[in-house]
Amino acid sequence: MMYGLRSTRPELHHALVVSGSYLFVIASVGLIALLIYWGAIHAAYVFVFCLLVVIAAIGFKLSVGMIRSAKLVHQLRIAEAELRHSEQRMEQAAKAGKWGVWEWTIDTDNIWVTNQMRELYGFAPVEQITFERFLSVVHDADRDIVRAGVLQFIEKGGDFSRQYRIVLPGGQVRWIATQGIVDIADDSKKQIRGVSFDISELKRSSDLLKQEKAFLKQLIDINPNMIFTKDRQGRFTLANQAVADIYGTTVDGLIGKTDADFNANAEEVQWFHQSDTEVLNTLKKQVIPEERITAANGKVHWLETVKLPVFDSHGIVSHVLGTAIDITERKEMELDLAQQRQEQAHRSRMTTLSELSGSLTHELNQPLAAILSNAQAALRFMAQDSPDLGEVREILKDIVSDNKRASEVIQGMRLLYKKGCMQFEPLDLNALISNTLNLLRSEMLNAGVLCKVNLTSGLPKINAARAQIQQVLINLIMNGCDAMAGIAESNRILLITTEMDPQQGIRITVSDQGHGIPEGTIDQVFEPFFTTKPQGLGLGLSVCRRIIIAHGGHLWVSGNAKGGTTFFFTVPVYEGSKNE
Amino acid sequence: MNNYGARVAIVDDDSSVRKAIARLLRSAELDIQLCASAQEYLEQYDPNVPGCLILDVNMPGIGGLELQDLLTERSVIAPIIFLSGQATVHDSVQALKHGAVEFLTKPVDEDELLKAVFSAIEQDKQNRSIRAEQDRIKKTVDMLTPREKQVFSYVVAGKLNKQIASELGTVEKTIKVHRARVMEKLQVKSLAELVLLAVKAGVAGHAPLGQ
Numbered sequence: 001m002m003y004g005l006r007s008t009r010p011e012l013h014h015a016l017v018v019s020g021s022y023l024f025v026i027a028s029v030g031l032i033a034l035l036i037y038w039g040a041i042h043a044a045y046v047f048v049f050c051l052l053v054v055i056a057a058i059g060f061k062l063s064v065g066m067i068r069s070a071k072l073v074h075q076l077r078i079a080e081a082e083l084r085h086s087e088q089r090m091e092q093a094a095k096a097g098k099w100g101v102w103e104w105t106i107d108t109d110n111i112w113v114t115n116q117m118r119e120l121y122g123f124a125p126v127e128q129i130t131f132e133r134f135l136s137v138v139h140d141a142d143r144d145i146v147r148a149g150v151l152q153f154i155e156k157g158g159d160f161s162r163q164y165r166i167v168l169p170g171g172q173v174r175w176i177a178t179q180g181i182v183d184i185a186d187d188s189k190k191q192i193r194g195v196s197f198d199i200s201e202l203k204r205s206s207d208l209l210k211q212e213k214a215f216l217k218q219l220i221d222i223n224p225n226m227i228f229t230k231d232r233q234g235r236f237t238l239a240n241q242a243v244a245d246i247y248g249t250t251v252d253g254l255i256g257k258t259d260a261d262f263n264a265n266a267e268e269v270q271w272f273h274q275s276d277t278e279v280l281n282t283l284k285k286q287v288i289p290e291e292r293i294t295a296a297n298g299k300v301h302w303l304e305t306v307k308l309p310v311f312d313s314h315g316i317v318s319h320v321l322g323t324a325i326d327i328t329e330r331k332e333m334e335l336d337l338a339q340q341r342q343e344q345a346h347r348s349r350m351t352t353l354s355e356l357s358g359s360l361t362h363e364l365n366q367p368l369a370a371i372l373s374n375a376q377a378a379l380r381f382m383a384q385d386s387p388d389l390g391e392v393r394e395i396l397k398d399i400v401s402d403n404k405r406a407s408e409v410i411q412g413m414r415l416l417y418k419k420g421c422m423q424f425e426p427l428d429l430n431a432l433i434s435n436t437l438n439l440l441r442s443e444m445l446n447a448g449v450l451c452k453v454n455l456t457s458g459l460p461k462i463n464a465a466r467a468q469i470q471q472v473l474i475n476l477i478m479n480g481c482d483a484m485a486g487i488a489e490s491n492r493i494l495l496i497t498t499e500m501d502p503q504q505g506i507r508i509t510v511s512d513q514g515h516g517i518p519e520g521t522i523d524q525v526f527e528p529f530f531t532t533k534p535q536g537l538g539l540g541l542s543v544c545r546r547i548i549i550a551h552g553g554h555l556w557v558s559g560n561a562k563g564g565t566t567f568f569f570t571v572p573v574y575e576g577s578k579n580e
Numbered sequence: 581m582n583n584y585g586a587r588v589a590i591v592d593d594d595s596s597v598r599k600a601i602a603r604l605l606r607s608a609e610l611d612i613q614l615c616a617s618a619q620e621y622l623e624q625y626d627p628n629v630p631g632c633l634i635l636d637v638n639m640p641g642i643g644g645l646e647l648q649d650l651l652t653e654r655s656v657i658a659p660i661i662f663l664s665g666q667a668t669v670h671d672s673v674q675a676l677k678h679g680a681v682e683f684l685t686k687p688v689d690e691d692e693l694l695k696a697v698f699s700a701i702e703q704d705k706q707n708r709s710i711r712a713e714q715d716r717i718k719k720t721v722d723m724l725t726p727r728e729k730q731v732f733s734y735v736v737a738g739k740l741n742k743q744i745a746s747e748l749g750t751v752e753k754t755i756k757v758h759r760a761r762v763m764e765k766l767q768v769k770s771l772a773e774l775v776l777l778a779v780k781a782g783v784a785g786h787a788p789l790g791q
Contacts, residue, residue, distance in 0.1 A: 362638060362666035366594050369665065369686030373600035376690040380607035395603060402596050442666060445638050 014065060021058045025051060091116075094195070102180075103193040104131065106154065120176070120196060122168040139165035139173065154190065157182045163199060175203040221251070226303070226324040229310060232280060234258040234273050237319060242326075248296025265294040276320045279307045283317055290331070293324075302331040341546060348543040349416055349471050352478070359442035364409045367402035374399050412439050415467045416474075426461040426574040427469065429498055429506055436473045437496075447481040448489040454497040459506055463574035464551055472544045472555070476510040476567045479540065483514030483565060501570045505553060511566040516559050525557055544569075586631035586701045587611040591621045591647070592663070593639045597686070601634060601663070601693070608694055618642035618650075625656065630708060632681070632700035634693075637664040637671055645671065648678050657707050659700035663688060710780075717781040720766055728765070731758040735771070736778035 028051055035041045091114070094101055100117025104110070111129040113121075121137055123129060131150075138146050142164040153160040160180040165173050180194025220227045221241040229238040236243070239254040247254065247262035254262075259269045271291065279286050288305040295301055305324040309317040353360070378395045381387050412435060437444075437451060444451055462469075477494065484492040491513050501507035517525060526545045541555075548555040548569050555569040588610050592598045595616070602612045611631070615621040617639060633651075637644040648660055659681040664671060672683040681703060682696040724732060727748075734744045741759065745752045768774045 358666050358668070365665040365686040366597055369663075369688060370594070370596040370600040372687040373597075373604045373690070373693075377600065377603035377607045380604070380690075384607075391603075395600075398596060398599065402600075405596075442638055445640055450640070 014061070018058060018061050018065070021054060021061070025054055025058070028054075098198045100196045101193075102129075102196065103191060106190045106192070117196065120174075120198060121166060122170075137166045137168075139167055141165070153180075154182065154192065160192070160194065163203075173200075174198060175200040225326070227322070228254075229319045229321045230258075230276055231319055232277075234260075234276060246293065246295045246301065262296060263294055264298075265292075268292055268294060275305075275307060276322075279309050279320045280317060283309045285309075290327070291324075301326055301328045303327065345468065345471070345543050345547060348475075348540060349467070352471065352474055352540070353413070353416055355478070356439070356443060356474070359446065360409065360413055360439060362442040363439060364406055364413075367406040367409070370402045371399050371406070374402070408435065409439065412436075412470070416470060418467060424463050424465055426576060427464050427466055429459060429462050429464075429469075429508065429571070430455040430457070432466065432470060433473060433496060433498065433508075436470050436477070440474065440477055443478065444481060444494070447485065447492070449481045449484060449492045449494050451477075451494045451496065454495065456497075456499045459498060459500065461574040462506055462571040464571055468547045469551070469571065472547055472569065473508075473510070475540045475544050476569075479567075480510055480512035480514070480565075483512045483516075485514075487514060503570075505570045505572040507568060507570050509566055509568050511560065511564065513560075513562075513564040516563055516565050517557070522557060522559065526555070585611075585629075586704065587613050587629050588631055588634060588697055588701075589613040589615055589621055589624075589658075590634045591615040591618060591639070591644070592634075592636040593617060594636070597636075604690055604693065605697065608697075610697065618644070618647040621647065622650070627656065630701070630704050632659045632661060632697060632704055634661050634663050634697070637662060637675075638666060645674055645678075648675065648680065652678065657704070657711065659703045659707070661693075661696045661700055663693075713780055714782065717766075717777055721781055723765055724762060728758050728762050731755060732762045732766075732774075732778070735759060735762070736775050 028047070032041075032047050032051075041047075090101075093099070094114065094116050098116065098120060100120040101114045102117050103112045105112075109130045111131065111134060113123065113129055115125070117123070118125060121134070123133075123137075127133075135143055135147055146162065146164050149162055150160070158181075160178070160182075163175060163177045166176055167173055175198070176196050177199045178194060178196040180192050183191045183193060223240060224242055226242040226246065227238075227240040228236055228243050231237055235256050235258050236254045237256075239251055241251060244251045244254055249262060259272050260266075263269050268291075275286060275288060275291075286305075286307045288303075288307070291303050291305055293301050293303055303324040304327045305322055307320055307322045310319040310321045311317055374395045378392050378399075381392055381395075433453065433455065437453070477496070480494045481492075484494070493513055495509070495511040497509045497511075499507055526541050545555045548571070552572045553570040555567070557565060557567050560566055588605050590598050590601050590605075590612065592601070593616055598614055598616070602614055605612055613624065613631075615624065619641060621633070635644040635647060642650070644662060644664070651658065651660075660675070660679070661681050662672070662675045662683045663686060664683070665686045667683070667685040675683050681700045684692060684696060721729070721732070730748065731744060734747070739747070741752050741755045745755045748755070763769070763774065766774065766777060768777060
């Protein structure tokens with residue numbers, strides 16, 4: 001309005017100048033005519049000329065004004081056309097967006113609406129709309145809230161934004177979103193204008209989304225495996241019931257919290273965070289075959305966990321997704337089984353040892369006997385008038401070596417008696433075989449068996465549990481001796497060899513000249529409780545095979561061409577010794 | 581110490597045991613013979629050398645108990661002391677039943693071993709003198725005629741002349757003559773002496789000779 005006033009002032013000035021000039025010309029012509037009538041002048045050439053100049057100036061001024069106004073008219077037309085066009089566009093846009101445009105003059109309670117608005121609300125094409133008429137179509141459940149909202153809005157001003165349901169004449173319910181502003185007109189009459197549009201589709205899809213979300217939540221909650229996502233700080237951003245159960249809380253109670261808030265085991269918490277961070281940093285999937293988690297009740301669970309980085313729509317990773325299967329039961333069974341197997345191996349070793357006890361006693365008594373007699377002889381020599389010190393020195397040397405021999409036997413027995421000795425170490429297999437043969441010397445003597453060895457020298461060390469490999473050797477050697485019990489003593493020859501295996505590690509063979517294993521049962525010898533001996537339990541070879549498999553080797557058997565049986569087993573080479 | 585020129589054979593396959601036992605015996609001034617196996621002992625055995633045998637039970641080839649039986653078969657009377665590293669009741673019973681002097685277990689104390697060795701040597705000495713006496717008696721008994729041998733065995737069995745006569749189908753007088761000749765040939769003066777000689781010769785309590 002202010003700008004409009006300012007812009008009209010030069011036009012007024014212009015009109016005053018032109019009309020003033022006209023009045024001046026008319027007055028001047030009148031004055032000239034009077035002067036001629038009165039005869040004051042005869043000819044008014046000079047005056048007429050002056051007037052012509054003024055008239056020309058006016059003409060010029062007028063024509064300039066005319067041109068300008070023509071221009072303005074032209075511009076006005078264009079503006080009008082543009083306005084019309086923009087209105088059209090607005091209308092089209094409103095139509096396309098199903099927007100209804102409205103304006104409510106509060107004083108007269110008249111709501112001006114577009115056709116689109118009428119269509120949207122189901123108003124008749126010509127009826128007058130009042131606030132109450134508007135409220136009448138609003139859904140019963142929303143009406144009071146809408147009314148209160150609008151009244152509050154009128155009082156306070158500002159922007160109005162609300163979503164509500166309306167009921168169409170056919171009973172169909174439609175979701176409407178309305179936005180408006182309060183306008184205080186020049187005459188201080190309040191007006192509200194704004195737009196309304198149909199958001200039923202949007203509502204429906206958001207409801208669907210909510211339903212889907214609830215369903216997904218149900219789905220992950222019903223899953224017995226743990227499912228969760230965490231952010232970089234280790235805070236749960238999603239978790240299912242299984243996670244909540246183990247931590248003794250609710251799903252909602254987990255969100256925003258970290259493992260440290262529920263798990264008292266700092267080591268586990270540290271490990272979880274470490275592996276989460278690794279996934280987030282490397283962006284790689286991580287499979288953790290076994291990890292511990294201490295539940296809220298203090299019980300330790302074992303988990304098999306998979307962790308994945310979660311990419312957002314921009315390709316940025318800020319969360320890790322994990323699922324974990326509770327493998328506690330399986331793990332406990334495995335531990336039980338491993339323990340059972342170890343106990344069985346130990347029992348079998350004890351059986352062997354008790355069978356061997358006589359021989360072992362003999363092996364121990366030999367050096368002890370030598371030591372005692374040597375020492376007593378030395379004492380007697382020393383008691384003589386001129387003792388032979390050279391002889392005494394020899395005796396002492398022998399005592400030392402016999403002592404070593406005795407302690408080796410004890411060491412060997414102690415290792416075999418030891419329970420659960422699955423400690424792997426680099427071992428010289430040839431030395432172990434010699435040592436074992438020393439332990440079994442009397443046993444083989446009693447069985448009348450001659451043992452021949454053909455050990456390849458310079459073999460690399462094996463990675464093995466000493467007592468277990470010795471147990472296998474003892475079993476195979478004693479089996480060999482038993483197998484030859486019924487044949488002529490001169491033929492009772494047991495052959496033990498070691499060599500590099502072309503496929504894997506070191507190969508050991510224990511070969512006897514006995515009756516051999518009956519046809520058709522050779523594959524069964526490694527089965528538990530299979531035995532050909534009347535007093536045998538049939539556990540020896542099955543335990544042996546398990547021991548060798550646990551070492552990463554193989555144990556197999558084959559009949560000899562000339563009678564008898566050969567047992568083979570392989571043991572992997574100790575990795576550290578390959579580089580030596 | 582007088583050991584009657586006896587030699588102690590040590591038969592053990594374990595060289596350190598053999599060596600140690602030998603040293604102990606030598607410290608007791610005994611003569612030693614070392615054998616690593618039963619075969620070696622059998623090859624070196626000299627019946628004329630007195631002494632005894634310390635024998636291991638468990639040995640490759642011929643074991644200690646087998647050697648004992650072999651020696652009995654060959655009438656070798658050397659007393660045996662068994663020294664076992666692994667004594668079983670069965671082994672010790674068998675050894676003692678078959679005439680072993682002692683069954684000792686390793687490790688053995690010097691007193692025990694030496695006591696056994698000396699008693700074995702003593703036994704060998706006695707065995708040898710008994711055998712010598714037996715040989716002498718056997719030689720004189722061998723001088724008797726078959727009929728005199730018969731009468732001799734009946735007499736020491738406690739039979740009266742009359743009983744002997746009826747058993748042999750002759751008269752009492754003839755028996756009396758045979759009896760006097762036996763007493764004369766065996767150089768005994770009383771029945772008691774005759775019985776003692778018969779015991780020494782090992783004929784007492786046996787079935788009558790010559791049958």
